Amino acid sequence: MRAIKYLVLHCTATPQTTTIESIKDYWKRVLGWKNPGYHFMIKANGEIVNTFPIENIANGVAGYNTPSIHIAYIGGVDAKNNPLDNRTDAQKASQIKLLKELKLKFPTAIITGHRDFPKVNKACPSFDVKTWLKQINF
Structure with a gap:
């Protein structure tokens, strides 16, 4: 297993109804990526989908992918594509659950946002990760 330094939170910057398959298709067809952008995606209903093995390197943050695991919630924009923290309660709960699981495996990993x-x-x-972690006492 590669050394993990970061657990990176993302949004897909799409409507919450966007399918994982359409996101993966965009990466491949439009961006020409061989590997997906995230290891996990969290649907609006809170379902966590492992979209890429954590042993492999995803395309989440240019220059920081080797030591990172990438986690995205589906959403993050309003109807006009402006940034918006529109995580559902189920998505927030799933983020916390997944982060706790990953921190057990990688206790020294830093939880941070893509924008950081x-x-x-x-x-x-589309939200300040450090502030949110403090709010939830993580």
Whole structure:
């Protein structure tokens, strides 16, 4: 297993009704990626879907993928594609559950948002991860 330094939270920047298959198709067909962007995606109903083995390197944050596991919730934008933290309660609960599980496996990993990496100019995951972790006493 590779050394994991980061557990990175993302949003898909799509409507909450977007399917995982259409997101994966976009990565492959439009972006030309061989590997997906996230290891896990969380549907609006809270279902956690493992979309890529954590042993493999995903395309979540340019320059930081080797030491990272990427977790995205489906959503993160409003009807006009503006950033919006529209996580459902089920998605938040699933994020917490998954982060707890991953922290047991990788206790020194830093939980952070995509936007918190250097030279990243996007709102992803559409909320402040550090503030949220404090609010939930994580």
